[in-house]
Amino acid sequence: MSDLFVFVNDLFVPSPDASLLVSDLAIQRGYGVFDFLKTIDHTPVFPEEHLARFLHSARQLRLEVGRSKEELLALIHLLMEKNDIPDSGIKLILTGGYAEDGYTLSKPNLVITQNHLQLPAPGTFEKGVRLVSYPHQRQMPDAKTIDYLMAIWLQPYIREKGADDVLYHKEGAISECPRSNFFIVTADDTLVTPSENILKGVIRGKVLQLARQQFKVEERPVLLDEVWAAREAFITSTTKHVLPVVAVDGRQIGEGALGKISKWLSEALSHQITSSPFPEDHRST
Amino acid sequence: MSDLFVFVNDLFVPSPDASLLVSDLAIQRGYGVFDFLKTIDHTPVFPEEHLARFLHSARQLRLEVGRSKEELLALIHLLMEKNDIPDSGIKLILTGGYAEDGYTLSKPNLVITQNHLQLPAPGTFEKGVRLVSYPHQRQMPDAKTIDYLMAIWLQPYIREKGADDVLYHKEGAISECPRSNFFIVTADDTLVTPSENILKGVIRGKVLQLARQQFKVEERPVLLDEVWAAREAFITSTTKHVLPVVAVDGRQIGEGALGKISKWLSEALSHQITSSPFPEDHRST
Numbered sequence: 001m002s003d004l005f006v007f008v009n010d011l012f013v014p015s016p017d018a019s020l021l022v023s024d025l026a027i028q029r030g031y032g033v034f035d036f037l038k039t040i041d042h043t044p045v046f047p048e049e050h051l052a053r054f055l056h057s058a059r060q061l062r063l064e065v066g067r068s069k070e071e072l073l074a075l076i077h078l079l080m081e082k083n084d085i086p087d088s089g090i091k092l093i094l095t096g097g098y099a100e101d102g103y104t105l106s107k108p109n110l111v112i113t114q115n116h117l118q119l120p121a122p123g124t125f126e127k128g129v130r131l132v133s134y135p136h137q138r139q140m141p142d143a144k145t146i147d148y149l150m151a152i153w154l155q156p157y158i159r160e161k162g163a164d165d166v167l168y169h170k171e172g173a174i175s176e177c178p179r180s181n182f183f184i185v186t187a188d189d190t191l192v193t194p195s196e197n198i199l200k201g202v203i204r205g206k207v208l209q210l211a212r213q214q215f216k217v218e219e220r221p222v223l224l225d226e227v228w229a230a231r232e233a234f235i236t237s238t239t240k241h242v243l244p245v246v247a248v249d250g251r252q253i254g255e256g257a258l259g260k261i262s263k264w265l266s267e268a269l270s271h272q273i274t275s276s277p278f279p280e281d282h283r284s285t
Numbered sequence: 286m287s288d289l290f291v292f293v294n295d296l297f298v299p300s301p302d303a304s305l306l307v308s309d310l311a312i313q314r315g316y317g318v319f320d321f322l323k324t325i326d327h328t329p330v331f332p333e334e335h336l337a338r339f340l341h342s343a344r345q346l347r348l349e350v351g352r353s354k355e356e357l358l359a360l361i362h363l364l365m366e367k368n369d370i371p372d373s374g375i376k377l378i379l380t381g382g383y384a385e386d387g388y389t390l391s392k393p394n395l396v397i398t399q400n401h402l403q404l405p406a407p408g409t410f411e412k413g414v415r416l417v418s419y420p421h422q423r424q425m426p427d428a429k430t431i432d433y434l435m436a437i438w439l440q441p442y443i444r445e446k447g448a449d450d451v452l453y454h455k456e457g458a459i460s461e462c463p464r465s466n467f468f469i470v471t472a473d474d475t476l477v478t479p480s481e482n483i484l485k486g487v488i489r490g491k492v493l494q495l496a497r498q499q500f501k502v503e504e505r506p507v508l509l510d511e512v513w514a515a516r517e518a519f520i521t522s523t524t525k526h527v528l529p530v531v532a533v534d535g536r537q538i539g540e541g542a543l544g545k546i547s548k549w550l551s552e553a554l555s556h557q558i559t560s561s562p563f564p565e566d567h568r569s570t
Contacts, residue, residue, distance in 0.1 A: 006307060019304035020312060022291060022396045027305060027378065029433035030315030061438060091387070093312065096437065101403060102376070105437065111307050118386060139424075139434050148314035149424050149432055152381065152390065153346060 005082040007075055007112035012082055020109055025096025029103065032095035032146040033057035037202075038117055038238055039080060039088045045238070045273055047073055049202045053144060054092050060143035063094050063108045079114050087117045089239070093146070119239055125266075128246035128257065129235065131177065132163035133224055137170045141197045151178030165235075167248060170197065173221050180237035182245070183207070184222065184230035185254075185261045192226070195219035203236040203269070210268045215261060224248075232259030234266075241273075242266035290367040292360055292397035297367055305394055310381025314388065317380035317431040318342035322487075323402055323523055324365060324373045330523070330558055332358055334487040338429060339377050345428035348379050348393045357397075364399050372402045374524070378431070404524055410551075413531035413542065414520065416462065417448035418509055422455045426482045436463030450520075452533060455482065458506050465522035467530070468492070469507065469515035470539075470546045477511070480504035488521040488554070495553045500546060509533075517544030519551075526558075527551035 006018035025031040035054035038045050051069040058065045065072070076090055091113045097106030134157070136150050154166050167182060168175045175197045176182055181204040183193040191211045193204065211217050227233060231254045233245035242265050246256045258266075291303035310316040320339035323330050336354040343350045350357070361375055376398045382391030419442070421435050439451050452467060453460045460482045461467055466489040468478045476496045478489065496502050512518060518530035518538045527550050531541045543551075 008307065015308075016306070018307045020307060021301070022293065022303045022305060022378070022398065023300075024312070025437070026315065027309070027311045027317070027380065027396070028319075028431065029437055030311065030317070030431040031434060031437050032312070032315070034313075061434075062441070093307070095312065102400075103433075103437065104440070111312070113307065115387075136424075139421075140438070145434060146313065146315040147432060147434055148388075149316060149346075149430060152310070152314055152316050152388065153425070155389070156347070 004085075004114060005079060006114075007079055007110070009110055012079065015113075018111070018113070020095065020111070021098055023098045023100070023102065024109055025099050025102075025105065026093075026146060028099060029096065030147060030149070031061070031105075032093060033061050033063065033144055034091055034093040034146055035144055036089060036091045036238060039086070039090060040273070042080060042086050044073075044076060044090070046202050046206070047076070049205070053200075053202065054094070057143040057145070058094050058108075060140060061145065062105065063096065065094060065108070065110070067110070075112060079112055083114045085114060085116055088114050089117050090114050095146075117239070120243065125243060126258070128244035129164040130162065130247040131165055131167040131235075131245055131249075132158055132161040133167045133169050133174070133249050135170065136168045137175065137197055138168070138199070141175065141199055144199055148178060162250070167227075169224055172224050174224055174227060177235055180235040180240055180243075182222075183234050183236065184227055185232035185259060186226070187229070187231055188216075189231070189261065190216040190218055191261065192218045192220065192222055194222050196221070201236055201238075203238060203241060206269060206272060207236050207242060207265055210265055210272070214264065227253070230254060232262050234262045241269055289370075289399060290364060291399075292364055292395070294395055297364065300398075303396070303398070305380065305396070306383055308383045308385070308387065309394055310384050310387075310390065311378075311431060313384060314381065315432060315434070316346070316390075317378060318346050318348065318429055319376055319378040319431055320429055321374060321376045321523060324371070324375060325558070327365060327371050329358075329361060329365075329375070331487050331491070332361070334490065338485075338487065339379070342428040342430065343379050343393075345425060346430065347390065348381065350379060350393070350395070352395070360397055364397055368399045370399060370401055373399050374402050375399050402524070405528065410528060411543070413529035414449040415447065415532040416450055416452040416520075416530055416534075417443055417446040418452045418454050418459070418534050420455065421453045422460065422482055423453070423484070426460065426484055429484055433463060447535070452512075454509055457509050459509055459512060462520055465520040465525055465528075467507075468519050468521065469512055470517035470544060471511070472514070472516055473501075474516070474546065475501040475503055476546065477503045477505065477507055479507050481506070486521055486523075488523060488526060491554060491557060492521050492527060492550055495550055495557070499549065512538070515539060517547050519547045526554055
């Protein structure tokens, strides 16, 4: 397999040459933002939404992108032509730049990578995922920063608890998973998801739009107690779409299987995304 | 001026070539630790303490250094020989490594840089510094991680408030500044500093040792109210030593000048560090 190309500032370079100097503020001070979108059959999915959020995150961190949404999309298309991967994950990273004093923001460095799409393992949608809760609030939650210190540090804890991922909460009020948003369906068939202290995912927005056509929807604080009492629960993300959550902290949620509202939303979302990224055996559920 | 050398994994390279691939987990996920020590007249200051803390931070983040303290010190000496800067700042950085999936810890990357020592501007010790408080708690405070998202983001706020740096607190209990520890002297001449939710600075430890010979010392939670009522306040760090704090949130601390206990500690510390890094006009105060 030949090396993939990576865009770094002004150049497309083969991945073994795609690097940043160690004076970059991502390496020195963990300062940067990113966004992640996927392509299906050579077509970016929701590029407008992802690029708008990338620009929003950059503004929040006071980083000048120096390029318009249209220019970024053109770069993405150039990268796609060079790499020729039909189904892929595309990541844009913007860092604090090369800081002479290791502390002061400088001209940001822009990196765009494209990789083969990493999807949940086959059967994940049918089995659902298990979460473990953990007290943590992301800094600047409204921006998609590169701060995943806690998420990566918690990996052994998650495995030890027999879980697939972590659900953050603050004094019992849940927020999100490190890379996905969290929803419950209550006993009276209301779809509920936190509205604050979270990153507003693109798929979260699409699911809310779809749900409002059919169900009662509430965006409000959600307590762990409500999660355990929920009839259904699921997480959403660019790669996970609508993925059932069957247990939190070892306690079964609802029937411990895909619920009817989750199923409806999953199908409606797949329909909206021209061709689903899930293999055939997933799509049929 | 010729390029300085940087140590990256196994090689000494000129700084324009000192880089990490963009797949590194510092760039992808802000995951890494570091330490910073200085050299005076070609001699590292408190290398034992800094290297012990570097290894501690790495352990906390589950990063394998793969080298002993002695091996790291040998690398530092080799770098010092190559760069030949008598008074310098040396930084060791250890990242989460090159992650194929952009998420899973891999073999850590080790970077060691040496730069000319950046000291506080002349007159800073005499004038003292002004702090502004801000509600924030560093993640994993006991490890020197590269997470300075809030510290860098707050730079415009600090300037706007007419301050020199920020003092973090959580519900009124103070912790630390982003790059220094904080002390007060109470009305009854007790030296008090927080003991929890902080990074334990090397100079903090030295100051506590020296203070215990002469004064009553307490390591305990410290409220902002106590700070404003304090007779003296100062911050400590590798480059700042003992630096008087003359105001917090615009409220003058004590006489708004170098206090007698701060002065004693500053002199005792300078005496302990073979030759002071402060220029002659600073040392005399």
